[in-house]
Amino acid sequence: MAPDGEPTSGADAAALASLQIAGLVPLSTVDWPGMLVATAFLQGCPWQCVYCHNPDLMASRTPGTVAWDEVAALLRRRRGLLDGLVLTGGEPTRQLGALAAARWAREEGFAVGLHTAGAYPARLAALLPHVDWVGLDVKATAARYDTVAGARHAGERATASLALVLRAAAERGTGYEVRTTVAPGMASDTLVLARDLRAAGVRTYALQQARAEGTLSLADAHPPGWDAEFAALAEEVRGLGFETLHVR
Ligand code: SF4
16 A cells, blocks of 8 residues: 555546546445445446436536545545445446546455446456456346447447456456346346346346336336236246345
């Protein structure tokens, strides 16, 4: 670690100063299962999922409202109380400063968690050696991916990112959770996807029932019968044999 915990290089300092951070949660017990963390919300995402709960974070040109120095000061103040820092978004891998933030947190003795939809596989590959745990969204089968994410080539990028995370888990023991948000009309696709993920070697999986609150374009997340359909999907996925399955 550099003296006084300062960034170890001028390049990292510039990258940290450039971070667009839209919010900072000083204590979270849910963003990284089993860990007490601070969570930084990084502005900007290239995708437009219908069920996105953070639509205000999509715009890439919106400036941040939290300076990196605030994040660093919080972590230092709570050293010994917090286990780590989670970078979420938006899509945190969009910002080059995410790598500097992960390195800084590690050098300060904090574990680093990352939430990503895998929109930037090359940047994810650079980040993964500096990350201890990844929550990776995998949204749909290849046939439906770009529709669900609202962006071309989203499926290819997510597939590449999944391979990177599984390789990091196998080679470096990086922790991970693959998760799928399921909106009405997506149950049958999600079951096919879950089978594919299990076959690909995913061990920890989470099914998340979409909620309309806070979204821009998911008008009705609870049509008649949807809760029962989601419960039936969860039962079928339970039978696929994931080592850990979370249903939320
Ligand atoms: S990838 Fe995540 S942050 Fe981006 S639009 Fe989809 S749900 Fe929202």
